[in-house]
Amino acid sequence: MSAPHQGPNGYGLYTSYPSPEASYEEITQNPQFFLEKLQIFHSLFGTKFKIPIIGGNSLDLHRLFIEVTSRGGIEKIVSDRRWKEIMAVFKFGPTITNASFILRKAYLSLLYHFEQVYYFRKKAPTVSDAKDRLSHGSARQVVEVGGQVSGTIDNRFEQGYIVTVDLGTEKLSGFLYHLPSDSPAPSHGTHNMYQLALREPSPEPDVSGYDMFFTEHYIRLKPLYHGQENVIRKRIQVLWSTLTEEEKQVYQEKGLRGTER
Template sequence: MSSATRTIGSGGDDGKLYPPPLASHEVIVNDAKLFLDTLKQFHFHMGSKYMIPVIGGRKLDLHTLYVEVTRRSGYEKVVAEKKWREVGSVFNFSTTTTSASYVLKKHYWNLLYDFEQVHFFKVQGPITPPADVLSGSSSSGKPDLALAEYAPKHANNGPESNVEAKGYPRYGEGTIEEKIDCGYLVSVKLGSEVLRGVIFHPEETVPPPSSRVAVTGVV
């Protein structure tokens, strides 16, 4: 896919400007080694941290991630059309790798979004983040709160509830940390302990702070 063009307004990240492109988009999508060298230099010029994430015990192929997202018209288009699961399907992650869509989105934002702006969209001028950096946060930038109900599965011949046997309350105040394609990353305070996990469900809007969320298990 050929690179696109985009203009951005004023504002930006404390007046910081994007550096000029170090190579053309058409060249770096066809040369993984040049891509990584260019990405490393780009982060040096930006003064940002460069690293290769590890997912499921394997280094994430940032070149493939960049190619797959830009061939779908870039980060914001993939976010808007909810195609992170589609992008993730090309990586063949192990079944033990959970929330892959969210993880890919986070790493793309941290490592490749600005690189995409310069090399794919050919943006020049002040750095301006997209309107929705990582979905799932409220307009104030703080996680949404919800009342969580813990409903554990009972053993056939065991006590009514191991949780109740340990003295945990049935209800507790929970926090929706992030919205992901398959549900929500949450944390729930039960007594003196904080439990974290994932609530899986079909796509729907984030519940308001006063809503009640059924938690079917603890991670």
């Protein structure tokens, strides 16, 4: 069953998709042919088309489309938690910290409906459009004030801990600051339930650029060196030492913004 569908950029209502003008094999074999069909599709569907720029370069939409559809489509990748595989293919530099968000947003706004037509050969958007669920993250669990989450303490640094928590179907990693002085310090690798007390924060300690750099690369290296904490630390130290002062300054500024937040 189909229903009127509003384009992702708010242009028009549609009860059906434009008909595909080529096969999936034809559009994946030729990048220029792919872009032509993609532009025509957006023109017929009434949506805006503009190739995103990441790190000063135009995003390769043809490659992105192939990488996603060869794994079963965006919905399957998200449900199977394989988005990191897509990120690894594009190899964005460490200074592009929001690349994952930009890449996923680009796919949803420019390629999702195109995928439905040229890969799944659908004729119309469904009543409950999966693109809207993926865009707005409706599957993500909301933790209320005083709620509880299950998590793991992965590592410890001067101002707190690096933790991974289970939030619905997702695993989220980040900093945990300000353990109360009268509370026992949890040990590394502890699995337990901790209550998140959401209150007016006390003054935060400064977050150094190295803290930001360490966390970013720790999360990336942890699956590769499971249980080898010393190896991970040494590798991160070597990576940090290879950065230029300008590159280190990027992380220093991130630390300052994190402290302000």
